[in-house]
Amino acid sequence: MSTTVTVPDVGRTIRAQREQRGISLRELASRIEVSPATLSGIETGNTTLSVERMCRIADELQLLPHRLLDEVLEGPAGRAGAGQEEHPPYERDDLPGRAQGRWREFPELPLDPALSGALIAFCDKGFHGASIREIADHAGLSVSGLYHYQPGKDAMLPALLDLTMADLTWRLDVARAEVGPGAERLHRTVECLALFHARRPRLAFLGASEMRSLSAGDRARITAERKRVQRILQDDIRSVLGQIPSTGRLMVTLGNAISTMCTSLSQWIHHDGSIAPELIASDYADAAVAMVSAHVVPHQRKAAR
Structure with missing residues (x-):
């Protein structure tokens, strides 16, 4: 049974990873030597994405190429689905840097993809203005995939x-x-x-x-x-x-x-x-x-x- 990788899914992941790094669409397009319109088409699923170009994008985002395909290939099977234990409350001692007391250092926090997307959407549109679809898009997930990480907005x-x-x-x-x-x-x-x-x-x-x-x-x-x-x-x-x-x-x-x-x-x-x-x-x-x-x-x- 073959797996079909759809461009819209990969495009949403590229967009989410780009925004999480604070890279503008125009800047990433320049790095991979395409027009902003072409990159926008890739992110929205309207432009064909070759393996070579996907690898180039992954390199600029400092990711292994397979990370751009994780959500598409894994689907619900590899995620924590409904009915499973929810993410436990954050404990201070578990946060990065806490054990070493490095309070001036700010490593990446343990945000799941849904929360990463929500953080961007809430800051851009406000809590009430951000839709589930927009959160999913920023997270590089489908709407159904979003609910494998969080029970709701x-x-x-x-x-x-x-x-x-x-x-x-x-x-x-x-x-x-x-x-x-x-x-x-x-x-x-x-x-x-x-x-x-x-x-x-x-x-x-x-x-x-x-x-x-x-x-x-x-x-x-x-x-x-x-x-x-x-x-x-x-x-x-x-x-x-x-x-x-x-x-x-x-x-x-x-x-x-x-x-x-x-x-x-x-x-x-x-x-x-x-x-x-x-x-x-x-x-x-x-x-x-x-x-x-x-x-x-x-x-x-x-x-x-």
């Missing part, structure tokens, strides 16, 4: 936001444990927050824009984690401010200002190499410490008189 958003918080909080805990309280710890906390939002911009953007789309239970759980992060930041600000008269108010207002500064990174940062995310994070941490310390100096001067 409503399950994908909380899964992505749970992963976001798990990946952020282990980094914060490790980063802060390396230094003592005071300005140095505040610097480390803000550096970690800023670096995360610069290095995981899609997940960070989703967390900032789609909390309203969660169910009540999921929203309460993820909100509790977000409040924990905010309390960490406020505690570090308090340790720098000390016992000046306005500590309580400044802890809240400066904490909100600094966290907003960090979360907004995902809305404007572009990894074009002009400014390294590590430098941005260090600059943000310097600015945060200076912002908080500026409120301490006048009180120190008064005490010295």
Whole structure:
């Protein structure tokens, strides 16, 4: 019994892999020496794809050629189907880099194809605007294939936001444990927050824009984690401010200002190499410490008189 490989299936996979790497259609077309219209035709299944050209595309995407055929050839048989155990909740200790405590490194996260496609679609169209078909297209899957990974669209958003918080909080805990309280710890906390939002911009953007789309239970759980992060930041600000008269108010207002500064990174940062995310994070941490310390100096001067 022969297996028929359909161009639309391969084309969807090529498109999903290209978008996950942040490569534009025009750029990939230039690399494989075809017109953007030809590559668009390949991705939509309207243009014939030769084995030689498929291998060229796979090479530019840094994939083995068979990866572009996996979904087509394996089909439902090799996937976790309905009725099987669902993907367990993300555990912080299982995330890449956690065991080694490498909080400044950002290896690829364990996203299944459905969640990878959902992340792109939700960021581009919003949760309510993204259709299952669009998610499947970004994932390089058929709609039926999508359901072998996730039970539905409503399950994908909380899964992505749970992963976001798990990946952020282990980094914060490790980063802060390396230094003592005071300005140095505040610097480390803000550096970690800023670096995360610069290095995981899609997940960070989703967390900032789609909390309203969660169910009540999921929203309460993820909100509790977000409040924990905010309390960490406020505690570090308090340790720098000390016992000046306005500590309580400044802890809240400066904490909100600094966290907003960090979360907004995902809305404007572009990894074009002009400014390294590590430098941005260090600059943000310097600015945060200076912002908080500026409120301490006048009180120190008064005490010295």
